[in-house]
Amino acid sequence: MxxxxxxxxxxxxxxxxxxxxxxxxxxxxxxxxxxxxxxxxxxxxxxxxxxxxxxxxxxxxxxxxxxxxxxxxxxxxxxxxxxxxxxxxxxxxxxxxxxxxxxxxxxxxxxxxxxxxxxxxxxxxxxxxxxxxxxxxxADGGAPASGPVGTSGLTRPIGGEQVCGDSWAVRTVDGHGPDALLLMMCDGLGHGPLAARVADRAREVFRDGHHTSPADVLAEIHRGLRGTRGAALAIALVDPSEQRVRLSGAGNITALVVADGARTGLLSMPGIAGVQLPRPRTFEAPFPPGAALVMHSDGLSDRWKPADFPGLFPQDPVLVAAQVLNQAAVRKDDAGIVVAVHGRP
Ligand SMILES: [Mn+2]
The missing domain is CATH 3.30.565.10 (Histidine kinase-like ATPase, C-terminal domain)
Known part of the structure; x- marks a missing residue:
């Protein structure tokens, strides 16, 4: 299913x-x-x-x-x-x-x-x-009931473009804890309409996919992106019942867990989804209550530190996504970020 x-x-x-x-x-x-x-x-x-x-x-x-x-x-x-x-x-x-x-x-x-x-x-x-x-x-009388992990994301196209080549999505996943979620962050190579087509395609394959492990989802989207210019792509599985994050990525997507004011990076492999994918590897990090997973494209500098953002990470995930993008985005590329926060509605 x-x-x-x-x-x-x-x-x-x-x-x-x-x-x-x-x-x-x-x-x-x-x-x-x-x-x-x-x-x-x-x-x-x-x-x-x-x-x-x-x-x-x-x-x-x-x-x-x-x-x-x-x-x-x-x-x-x-x-x-x-x-x-x-x-x-x-x-x-x-x-x-x-x-x-x-x-x-x-x-x-x-x-x-x-x-x-x-x-x-x-x-x-x-x-x-x-x-x-x-x-x-x-609409329709209020917010849906949500699990222990809240998510949000945000994209901003490079100046002068209407469409964004960065894209993100979140879906539920079977075969893990009841509140487990899969997150995707995709950066279509270059920018403009052709990059946006790659990013939209990645989102479609992700949405329609049925795989449950990050490595399998990564490989599935890689196949779905064949014939496009390709993308940097990372897939994370967040499971609050195990208090763990697992991630498989290819290309330049920054992924890290912020917990107790420290950040743990999750590595991606070299490669271009849709063009050339090495055998996927999966990296793991603890994801205790109060932790936040942040994944973003190279349209954001990866030099930011949790200490730069006092009071941010226990907040609504949309504020986390918006403030990190607001502070870390570079102007010369599309910017995209997706966030999961453990322990917030
Ligand atoms: Mn980029």
Missing amino acids: KGALVAEAGDVHWLRADVALAAAARRQVGQLARGLCLPEEQVARAELCVTEMATNLLKHAVDGSLVLRVVRARGHAAVECLSLDSGPGIEDVPRALRDGMSAAGSLGIGLGAMGRLADVFGVHTLRGRGTVLSARFW
Whole structure:
């Protein structure tokens, strides 16, 4: 029996902060929300929330962007709005969440309002370095029940491109513990539409696959990518009942487990999925409660350290994905990241 899709990269709308941001974000989020048939009251809340996010970025942030997308999880769908910037950070988050007015003149203004408007709201800030906000609006009466491992991911195309050659997906898997998940991170060689086709194809094969070990899934996607330009690809199996991660990868995908402030790297082999794959090897690391698995393409620098992100890793996985991408992404490539956090809804 094949696993059920838990989450995957879909269409992601990146809006850079400029004078037209608020209007553009409002229009885009309205379209996404109506596309999911959210009630008008909820559409209005989503529109107000992104307007607040946009206004906040324009007034106070350095190098800000909004990210708008539909996320799907176990048969449920939501509109998700992310705000990413490079500073100056929020001085006192709990206070800003309580009362936007008390944070007047800083990035925190309106935070309380956003938190009340969203079904689920999250914030992570690094003083002087940047803030990520997430607001989610669920269709069909709310978030699905989830297991002990939460997942999310994010992609950003290289400047000037509309489509991204990096892709990620998460599915359930039989033959392991009841809450085990398979994660895929794929970086189609190069960028632009041809790279995006490779990444989309990898996602399809992953979604339709029935193998249960990372090495077998890697080999299956390798076969499915024959005839394309190929990809760097890594597959991880996260099993909370065994408290272990197993990973098979080919090419340049960074994969590491953050636990107790330290990072354990999981090696990939040289090779190009779809073109040339050596005999897969599998590497393992402990994955205790509180640990986070982070996999990302070479569109992010691998020099970051957990200590650079105080307070981030116990958070909602979407904040982890967004803040690591926000801080570590290089501008000269597509960027993609997928995250699994043990012990969070
Ligand atoms: Mn790349």
